[in-house]
Amino acid sequence: MSQMDIGVIGMAVMGSNLALNIADHGFKVAAYNRTASVTKEVITKHPHKNMDGFYNLEDFLASLKSPRKIILMIKAGKPVDMIIEELLPHLSPEDIIIDGGNSFFEDTIRRYDYLKEKNIYYFGVGISGGEKGARLGPSIMPGGSKEAYPHIQPILEAISAHVGSEPCCTYIGDNGAGHYVKMVHNGIEYADMQLITEAYLLLRHIGGFNNQKLSQIFNEWNQGELHSYLIGITADIFAENDEKSGGQIVDKILDSAGQKGTGRWTSIQSLKQGVDISMITAACNTRVVSNLLDERKKASKEIAAPSYNAEIGADFIEEVRKSLYVAKIIAYAQGFSLYRSACHEYNWQLNFAKIASIFRAGCIIQAKFLNKITEAYKKNENLSNLMFDEFFLANINKNQSSLRKIVSLAVNKGIPIPAFSNALQYIDAHRSTQLGANLIQAQRDYFGAHTFRRTDIDGSFHHEWQEHYKK
Numbered sequence: 001m002s003q004m005d006i007g008v009i010g011m012a013v014m015g016s017n018l019a020l021n022i023a024d025h026g027f028k029v030a031a032y033n034r035t036a037s038v039t040k041e042v043i044t045k046h047p048h049k050n051m052d053g054f055y056n057l058e059d060f061l062a063s064l065k066s067p068r069k070i071i072l073m074i075k076a077g078k079p080v081d082m083i084i085e086e087l088l089p090h091l092s093p094e095d096i097i098i099d100g101g102n103s104f105f106e107d108t109i110r111r112y113d114y115l116k117e118k119n120i121y122y123f124g125v126g127i128s129g130g131e132k133g134a135r136l137g138p139s140i141m142p143g144g145s146k147e148a149y150p151h152i153q154p155i156l157e158a159i160s161a162h163v164g165s166e167p168c169c170t171y172i173g174d175n176g177a178g179h180y181v182k183m184v185h186n187g188i189e190y191a192d193m194q195l196i197t198e199a200y201l202l203l204r205h206i207g208g209f210n211n212q213k214l215s216q217i218f219n220e221w222n223q224g225e226l227h228s229y230l231i232g233i234t235a236d237i238f239a240e241n242d243e244k245s246g247g248q249i250v251d252k253i254l255d256s257a258g259q260k261g262t263g264r265w266t267s268i269q270s271l272k273q274g275v276d277i278s279m280i281t282a283a284c285n286t287r288v289v290s291n292l293l294d295e296r297k298k299a300s301k302e303i304a305a306p307s308y309n310a311e312i313g314a315d316f317i318e319e320v321r322k323s324l325y326v327a328k329i330i331a332y333a334q335g336f337s338l339y340r341s342a343c344h345e346y347n348w349q350l351n352f353a354k355i356a357s358i359f360r361a362g363c364i365i366q367a368k369f370l371n372k373i374t375e376a377y378k379k380n381e382n383l384s385n386l387m388f389d390e391f392f393l394a395n396i397n398k399n400q401s402s403l404r405k406i407v408s409l410a411v412n413k414g415i416p417i418p419a420f421s422n423a424l425q426y427i428d429a430h431r432s433t434q435l436g437a438n439l440i441q442a443q444r445d446y447f448g449a450h451t452f453r454r455t456d457i458d459g460s461f462h463h464e465w466q467e468h469y470k471k
């Protein structure tokens, strides 16, 4: 009999935890995995009165109430297209497929259009929070048909993280909007992690603090305005001893960072949309450079280090903290500028206040700071840039001198801090009434007759430039 409320395909880490989370909330879950032994293992290890395993697709689909709701928690990319083709012959009009994986939003738009023609609803749902989030409550970003959303809303809201009674799940927009918002969330996560890492480099290599002290500093920071999941886990990491060879494990980890691609996608997208998200791009590039272990070894020997002996003041830790906060404001200003631009590019009506509010729990970038972003967009949903909100503006004005000091110090000491520096560059590029674009336009007009606008007369002009330059 068709009695199950929802089906989950993919019983790897994310899918099995999400299925158990759904079952915990009183919904009957049908579990299926391409390799049947994986389903068997999950059902045996985690028996649940609301969850049954199915070992072929026909039985799985027959078990679901109509309209069928099927969550895909499988490897992103080709496998999603493959499973859709496998499902299609068995589906009925108005059944709902929900892709909860990290799919690229353009693929989601394509699949949404393809399935719409077949009268099947398709949702691209960003799910953030990793394994723990999937099990206990992630932040959820659903994108797809608004008219079909009420069918899945009660389940998604019930299983999401909550702040008080508010679910960290809100309808984001049509077709690929949910996956787009998740992609940029991950980009912001890259910048956030990079900023924390740069603060670590400064505290360690300029401040000379050991891991115990670093853990204490990050713990203290986590009691104040920087309170966030990432600052909290960073404090834990410095305190973690290495059982294999002594000391702290952080010092034994190879200095070479991985990435799965969502940061890079965000960065590529920003170039396509013409939005400056230099901090996210810098964070991606720094991970890329971190992998050049041989080249870095060679350069460290062959390129002389600067000799600069500045005394650091008693307020050094506080200067780093303030810099981190200002730079974090800029990282979010960049990410949310990309969201604003996406509204025009893809005809979405993204609700920035809501987006910030669902990031407050369940996800990796959850932070106290997000309340301030929600407040800023609630006050003014047309805010062109987060920097111009009263609260953030006051903070930038109050603390930018710390950021300038810290960036200068790191530059003189030869410590790479690309995210901090790009935050400062972004501030200065915005506050400069002269960026030299007059000269760029003159050059463009000189060699390509691209024309320019004048400051004193309306219209478009070309100048016949005198060729004094001799090759």
Ligand SMILES: NC(=O)c1ccc[n+]([C@@H]2O[C@H](COP(=O)([O-])OP(=O)(O)OC[C@H]3O[C@@H](n4cnc5c(N)ncnc54)[C@H](OP(=O)(O)O)[C@@H]3O)[C@@H](O)[C@H]2O)c1
Pocket (backbone or CB within 6 Å): 009, 010, 011, 012, 013, 014, 015, 033, 034, 035, 038, 073, 074, 075, 076, 078, 079, 080, 082, 083, 100, 101, 102, 103, 127, 128, 129, 130, 131
């Ligand atoms: N939100 C987060 O924090 C977070 C964290 C991790 C992952 N994710 C995303 O969530 C999704 C699931 O992640 P995961 O780590 O649990 O699993 P995964 O390692 O990305 O994928 C493994 C799962 O995909 C299935 N699969 C692969 N190819 C398939 C195909 N052609 N047809 C049907 N099933 C196929 C596998 O089935 P078999 O057992 O048969 O191979 C297995 O169930 C991914 O999109 C991932 O990017 C999100």
